[in-house]
Amino acid sequence: MKRRNFLFTSALSAVLAVTVAACGNSGSPTAGEGGRRLVMATSADYPPYEFVDSASGSQEIIGFDVDIAEYITNELGYELEIQNIDFNGLIPALQANRADFVMAGMTPTEERKQNVDFSDIYYEAKNTIVSRQGSDLTTTESLNGKTVGVQLGSIQEGAAKEIQGANVKSLNRISEMIQELKAGRVDALIIEDTVASGFVANNPDLQFTEIPTAGEAGSAIAFPKGSELRDEFNTVLREMQQNGTMEELVNKWFGENSPAAGQEAAS
Missing domain, CATH: 3.40.190.10 (Periplasmic binding protein-like II)
Structure with a gap:
């Protein structure tokens, strides 16, 4: 089960970006120099899913979702850029073609499915x-x-x-x-x-x-309606489940020695 239940809002406040980029209006992947570039929108305030690596001083956005996104885009031959947006602006960013996909531990609720398409569920918590x-x-x-x-x-x-x-x-x-x-x-x-x-x-x-689980649950990747990326991403997600990569990332980010320890949780 994941945090996130979309509220319709036009506030698209980009707080900070690992790399600032804008998607084209067609909804197709943005072309980068030397390759195809995908823009991932996230809300980097949610360790261990995604957070700013303040401990190292790099201010890089890291986390469980970031590792999954990097693995998938690498397998598919895309470059990856990440934008940090307040959570309630993520789906509007997809709808406005400002991002190719969203990873933010987002639950694929029926309400959200009216506005975006979702991948298979890749993780479920409580x-x-x-x-x-x-x-x-x-x-x-x-x-x-x-x-x-x-x-x-x-x-x-x-x-x-x-x-x-x-x-x-x-x-x-x-x-x-x-x-x-x-x-x-x-x-x-x-x-x-x-x-x-x-x-x-x-x-x-x-x-x-x-709290005992009730209702909709699980985290999935969100895409603009009709995006061809969903099927591509689903193929790699299934491979990650089968080859043990997903289990390794779960252990890395949710285990006792997670890199998220001591990050924003201490604030």
Whole structure:
């Protein structure tokens, strides 16, 4: 299950880009010097899926999704460029032909499928409740009457709004949500387990509890409607599942020694 549930908005705020590029209006891959270039849009605030490598000082966007994208584009003979956009601007970027595909741990909900096409699901996680240590906020029922922080445009935002009596507070970035919780301005957060574990590991005053899976789940790659890239990407995704590459990347990014440890989770 993944964070992200699209809200229709025209805000396309490009915060930072590994390489700034624009796609052509045709929706086909952009031609780069010496080869074909694909622009991947993401929201690099979500370790270990995608985040800025501040620890090394490089400011490069790295993560689970980035490794998958690099593997696929290399196999298909494309150059890869990455743009960092606020999450709720990702699908509008596809619709405006500003990107060839989106990887941001995005769940292929029925609402999103009306606007974009999705690849096969490549990973599935679970939602959690993150709260301060010692609190009794460990079930959705316990959130009745509480203020619950979620990421704007996320699938967790939709899930929180279904909790009876919960006062939902939507914020732009995960690190901002953590600060709101630590400051007592929200009582709890709903975050995906793989992301929550990193933040809790670096903030021992917090705890998280898994929520039973219900409804739509899984992460997939989003493409503009009718994009021929979907079938190409699906072919490589299946190869990655069969040859063990996907398992290696899952172990790399979600294991105890993940390169994401100590990154934005500590903020």
